[in-house]
Amino acid sequence: AAGVIQSPRHLIKEKRETATLKCYPIPRHDTVYWYQQGPGQDPQFLISFYEKMQSDKGSIPDRFSAQQFSDYHSELNMSSLELGDSALYFCASSARDSPQLVDTQYFGPGTRLTVL
Amino acid sequence: AQKVTQAQTEISVVEKEDVTLDCVYETRDTTYYLFWYKQPPSGELVFLIRRNSFDEQNEISGRYSWNFQKSTSSFNFTITASQVVDSAVYFCALSQGGGATNKLIFGTGTLLAVQP
Numbered sequence: 001a002a003g004v005i006q007s008p009r010h011l012i013k014e015k016r017e018t019a020t021l022k023c024y025p026i027p028r029h030d031t032v033y034w035y036q037q038g039p040g041q042d043p044q045f046l047i048s049f050y051e052k053m054q055s056d057k058g059s060i061p062d063r064f065s066a067q068q069f070s071d072y073h074s075e076l077n078m079s080s081l082e083l084g085d086s087a088l089y090f091c092a093s094s095a096r097d098s099p100q101l102v103d104t105q106y107f108g109p110g111t112r113l114t115v116l
Numbered sequence: 117a118q119k120v121t122q123a124q125t126e127i128s129v130v131e132k133e134d135v136t137l138d139c140v141y142e143t144r145d146t147t148y149y150l151f152w153y154k155q156p157p158s159g160e161l162v163f164l165i166r167r168n169s170f171d172e173q174n175e176i177s178g179r180y181s182w183n184f185q186k187s188t189s190s191f192n193f194t195i196t197a198s199q200v201v202d203s204a205v206y207f208c209a210l211s212q213g214g215g216a217t218n219k220l221i222f223g224t225g226t227l228l229a230v231q232p
Contacts, residue, residue, distance in 0.1 A: 033219065042207060042222035043161070056219055090161060094218070104151070105220060107161035 002026055004093050004108035012114045013081050021076040021111045025093030031055070032074040033092040033105055034066060043090055049074060050096065081115045088112050118143045120210050122223035129198050130231050137193045137226045139208030145169075149211045150184065150191045151220065156204040167191060198230045 005024040013019050025032050031050045035043035045058035049068035060066075063081075068074045078085060088110045094103035119142040129135045141150065152164040165175065167184050175182050179199075183192045195202055205227050209220040 031218070035220075042224050043220070045219040045221075048219060058219060088159060092161075103218060104163060104166050105218075106163055107153075109160045112159075 004091055004106055006089075006091050006108035006111050008111060009109065010112050010114075012116065014116055015081055015083065017081050017115075019078045019081060019113060021078070021089055021091075021113070023074045023076070023091030023093075023108060025072050025074070025091075026095075026106060029093035029095045029106075030072060031094045031096060031103065032068055032072070033094070034060075034074070034076050035090040035092065035107075037088040037090060037110075039087070046076070078113075083115050086113060086115045118145075118148075118210050118212065118221045120208050120221055120223035122206075122208055122226050124226045125224070126227045126229070128229045128231065131200060132197050133230075134194060134196050135198050135228065135230075137195075137206050137208075137228065139191045139193065139223060141189050141191065141208070141210045143210060143212070145212050147212075151209040151211070152182070152191075152193050153207045153209060153222075154204045155207065155225070161207070164193075195228075198228075200230050200232050203228060203230045 007022045033048040034046040037043040046060040047066050048056045052068045063079050066076045090107050090110045092105035092107045094105045096103050121140045148169045150167045154162045172184050179196045181194045205225045207225045208223045211218050211220050
């Protein structure tokens with residue numbers, strides 16, 4: 001079965017540079033979530049999109065922005081990178097069963113970002 | 117506020133032993149969803165199970181079983197006859213129902229090491 005695709009899998013950047021992470025959800029999934037997982041920590045929710053509109057926002061720095069495109073893929077843009085941004089960034093996708101139900105989120109393999 | 121507590125930071129067992137991972141949650145919502153995810157050393161997050169707050173039926177799937185008890189706000193996970201391949205970090209997660217926001221609130225994870 002098709003899974004969530006994330007690219008790149010690994011990314012090394014210098015401080016103050018920018019980075020773009022891409023996520024391709026499972027076909028027919030309409031919701032995308034972004035999470036950040038620091039070393040030895042649990043994943044923290046950043047932002048989500050449903051039908052190309054932002055549906056929720058978590059602890060995402062103002063330096064980060066994201067969007068979901070017409071083909072449902074999503075991109076997380078990160079600017080003025082800091083050492084503390086080094087983490088594993090996960091994208092997850094889901095299909096809304098109905099507005100009253102919670103869908104199951106299936107995660108991609110993650111993008112490991114290292115800021116030097 | 118929603119919170120997930122996994123009091124066991126690390127568990128070490130010998131192959132073929134049974135092991136139970138504990139999860140306690142806090143929420144004021146009457147409708148909510150609970151999940152277990154597995155994160156092996158390779159880093160990906162693998163969905164294991166989802167439970168609705170209105171469905172306390174426990175489940176067994178092969179060597180895995182789950183015990184959901186609303187009275188104690190617990191959603192424990194048992195692996196029977198553990199194997200080395202079960203070695204991973206296991207995360208319990210909570211999501212609010214109602215469609216307002218489906219973000220996952222993760223516990224801090226339990227590192228399970230299965231020794232041969």
